[in-house]
Amino acid sequence: MSRMHYSGLMSFDREQVLREAAALLTRKATASMDEIAKAAGVSRATLHRYFPGRDALVRALGALGVEQLEERLDAARIEEGDPVEAVRRLIGEAMPVSGFLAFLYGENQLYDVAEIDEGWGRIDERVSALFRRGQEQGLFRYDLSPAWLCEALYALIAASGWCVQDGKVASRDSARMVGELLLGGMLRERS
């Protein structure tokens, strides 16, 4: 019998494999199970023991992404304080996982998994609530819907991650680039 009951948790090795898989698929979304196994330092058989099939792996990846992002929403305390500063904190927290998020963003396969879908629903709701709060305080524009601001935020975070990986933007500048553009736009301040 197994030494561990997988009651919601997972073994250390399994989680490590998952993180390696995330790192690889972030760089190469079409990597084969064999490549993933090699990158994770386990055999293909073991990879398949942990995740019976590519679907299971991608689903676990999706759940990991939701979990990580929710942790970062917590860390950024986006429901507290000045909405503008909350947006800046959110961007700062989300930037390190921008590549991973960009990968999950393009994985249409995940839209059928109810668990993942409701996870993204929770995230969207929290982020939209932040934008709504800013609007109600008269800080954010009313003519841009929270839903659109939400998507725009995701898109800019993903794009900046891509730029950093491509050398177009310095890693230390990326959060500022996203924050300044999203909050203030590209026009110079009116005097």
Place this chain on the structure above:
Amino acid sequence: MSRMHYSGLMSFDREQVLREAAALLTRKATASMDEIAKAAGVSRATLHRYFPGRDALVRALGALGVEQLEERLDAARIEEGDPVEAVRRLIGEAMPVSGFLAFLYGENQLYDVAEIDEGWGRIDERVSALFRRGQEQGLFRYDLSPAWLCEALYALIAASGWCVQDGKVASRDSARMVGELLLGGMLRERS
């Protein structure tokens, strides 16, 4: 002997097939050659006669995307007049092909094709030049690099196309949503 010399041009049928393929792959990036052939209304054999292999098809698609976008840069006359209005015209022109652009954006395979790469180089150069021109006229912020503004523009266009397809944003609002956010940001106007 063939009725036509393919000196740079392509037959009407071939171009029609290419456009159908673009439309399908925009919706389903992993469509098989068989699905593409059916969607284009030709047999798999004919599809393969036009484009010897999936690589050739994707390359032709990349070239088509570059060609279309350059036409729209011309139509928007982005090197003329007020930079702010030029950006608005550019967004208005590019919006109808946002889905197709989003597909090409995620096709890493194209980065090895010199012809496509230099096409995107030309496009990036023209768009960056527009942003630089706006900066030099004191209209655009200096602390956001043209390269980043470029990528942000692409990302927002792709995101808005996605939002429209998803029903989150009305089709006629999409250009304004992108333009307002990119140019003015999400903060309310300072009095």
Place this chain on the structure above:
DNA sequence: TGCATGCGAGACATGAGTGTCTCAATTTGG
């Protein structure tokens, strides 16, 4: 020491997508 569990390595079958070919039917142009 002996036993059990987990892992790595590899063989094997399967299915999907692909590239190539043939042949009959249709269209096109002289």
Place this chain on the structure above:
DNA sequence: CCAAATTGAGACACTCATGTCTCGCATGCA
């Protein structure tokens, strides 16, 4: 109207990723 070209349909082999299995080895525990 005939001949050439093009197309559609289908057969065929090949590749690759995948899923499954077995077996030998190592590590850990009693």
